Amino acid sequence: xxxxxxxxxxxxxxxxxxxxxxxxxxxxxxxxxxxxxxxxxxxxxxxxxxxxxxxxxxxxxxxxxxxxxxxxxxxxxxxxxxxxxxxxxxxxxxxxxxxxxxxxxxxxxxxxxxxxxxxxxxxxxxxxxxxxxxxxxxxxxxxxxxxxxxxxxxxxxxxxxxxxxxxxxxxxxxxxxxxxxxxxxxxxxxxxxxxxxxxxxxxxxxxxxxxxxxxxxxxxxxxxxxxxxxxxxxxxxxxxxxxxxxxxxxxxxxxxxxxxxxxxxxxxxxxxxxxxxxxxxxxxxxxxxxxxxxxxxxxxxxxxxxxxxxxxxxxxxxxxxxxxxxxxxxxxxxxxxxxxxxxxxxxxxxxxxxxxxxxxxxxxxxxxxxxxxxxxxxxxxxxxxxxxxxxxxxxxxxxxxxxxx
Numbered sequence: 001x002x003x004x005x006x007x008x009x010x011x012x013x014x015x016x017x018x019x020x021x022x023x024x025x026x027x028x029x030x031x032x033x034x035x036x037x038x039x040x041x042x043x044x045x046x047x048x049x050x051x052x053x054x055x056x057x058x059x060x061x062x063x064x065x066x067x068x069x070x071x072x073x074x075x076x077x078x079x080x081x082x083x084x085x086x087x088x089x090x091x092x093x094x095x096x097x098x099x100x101x102x103x104x105x106x107x108x109x110x111x112x113x114x115x116x117x118x119x120x121x122x123x124x125x126x127x128x129x130x131x132x133x134x135x136x137x138x139x140x141x142x143x144x145x146x147x148x149x150x151x152x153x154x155x156x157x158x159x160x161x162x163x164x165x166x167x168x169x170x171x172x173x174x175x176x177x178x179x180x181x182x183x184x185x186x187x188x189x190x191x192x193x194x195x196x197x198x199x200x201x202x203x204x205x206x207x208x209x210x211x212x213x214x215x216x217x218x219x220x221x222x223x224x225x226x227x228x229x230x231x232x233x234x235x236x237x238x239x240x241x242x243x244x245x246x247x248x249x250x251x252x253x254x255x256x257x258x259x260x261x262x263x264x265x266x267x268x269x270x271x272x273x274x275x276x277x278x279x280x281x282x283x284x285x286x287x288x289x290x291x292x293x294x295x296x297x298x299x300x301x302x303x304x305x306x307x308x309x310x311x312x313x314x315x316x317x318x319x320x321x322x323x324x325x326x327x328x329x330x331x332x333x334x335x336x337x338x339x340x341x342x343x344x345x346x347x348x349x350x351x352x353x354x355x356x357x358x359x360x361x362x363x364x365x366x367x368x369x370x371x372x373x374x375x376x377x378x379x380x381x382x383x384x385x386x387x388x389x390x391x392x393x394x395x396x397x398x399x400x401x402x403x404x405x
Contacts, residue, residue: 001328002111004126005103009326011203014125015261016316017328018132018202020364021121022173022211025134027360031141031174034132035149035186036200038167039156042127043106044094047160048072051095051109058108071101093160113155120148125203138172142184153189163188169197175210175359205258211359213265216258217272224254224276231283243284251280259309260316264362270305277305307398314375314398317368318390321348332365333372346382349373 003014025032039045051072052065060068075096076088095102095109106126113129114122120133131148135141153163170186185193199208199215206216227250231243238246255273263270274293281296282289297304303311319325320333338345350369355361361370378397385393 001114001122002107002124003326004124004128005107006326008324011125011205012258012260012316013326013329014123015203015205015258016364017326018123018130019207019211019261020332021132022134023359023363024365026173026175026211027355027357027363028134028136029177029356030134030136031138031172031177032132032134033138033141033145033170033172033186034130035145035194036169036171036202037129037131037152038164039127039129040162040164042110042161043097043102045161046095046106046109047093050159051105054108054112109159110161113152113159116148116151116155118148118151119144122148122152128203130202138180139184142186146186149186150189157189165190165192165194168194169200170194171197171200171207171209173209173211205261211264212269213262214269216262217265217269220254221272221276224251224273224280227251227254228276228279228283231280235283240284247280247284251277255305256308256312259305260313263309263313264367274305303398311394311398313371314394315387315391317372318387320368321372321384322387324387329364333368347376347380348382348384349376 001017003009003011022032022034048069052069055068056065075091077091078088079086095105103126107124110124110127114124117131120131122129122131129152131145131152133141133144133148135144156163165188168188172180172183183196187193197209199206201207206213206219208215231238231246235243255277278293278296281287281300281302282291285296285299287296287299291299293304316325317333320330321335323330334351336349336351350372352369352373353365355363355366360366375394375397379393381390
């Protein structure tokens, strides 16, 4: 399953799928273990002969294959330092860096690796790969994961791609079962033991073994605080309009990226992001520290972070209904067929799957259906409309969220 460099796919969609699978496993009281695979200089290690063979197997014509062969041949590289230029060195491997074709060709080169995952699940995002599996028995889970990891390593070797052992890590996701006293090691084909981690940065989001997102929010908080500190120290240099633009371009993207993923964190953690968000608004508005956050939102005309997250989340759900997300997400939602003719049966609703625990209700397949049906109580859509029209109607429906006590 490849999400890298494909239209409609992205880091967020890939992580949502992986997170859904892990939460579904936890909901069943299963153990879930993963290997985060890192490759050494993956794009520079592409073998041109193997790649041409891949293209040939996909049905490319002889003229196309000859064009690609010519595209790869005759390339050289050199180094310039302090005005001195080294002699040219022929480039016999790799896809051209910075090219439009490069990422697509790499995806073609690596994509069939997923066929060797065996009983485990795998998700590729360019050269970022996660291999994971789950089950009621921890020993069985680790045995299955080891077997799949061995097969994947052999596939990479066949492609002349080298595993970066020091950066390839393991993680055991577990929130409801007793933690084992000792974990069996996952090893490479060379006999090196992989390190088990409690936290790992996957596609820009820090995942932790408890899926609390505590580490991720801590990093976001630190990053935003650092930028806000710089802005406050230099506030005399900026006009009001410049302050507004700076916050919009340097602070909001940090808080918005992946917010539909980490929105399942506890309110205690999310409130820490509210605090830095309020500081950013105070930087623009010059409002005193004692100004209540509700007054800050009204003064600045921006919604709370909760409303922003909920808006982005509902956009994802509606894109799923429109088929504008990858199939691995759209397959997780099902439009309900009315069993009887009532007023509410005219509205589009989703089938809410059964879950066994709180963790299952956090999964994409449950929360997407549940939150959509809740929205439909007020939105009352009978047919699918354009995404632009939906965003407009949604903005009129969502009221701002207040954490007042």
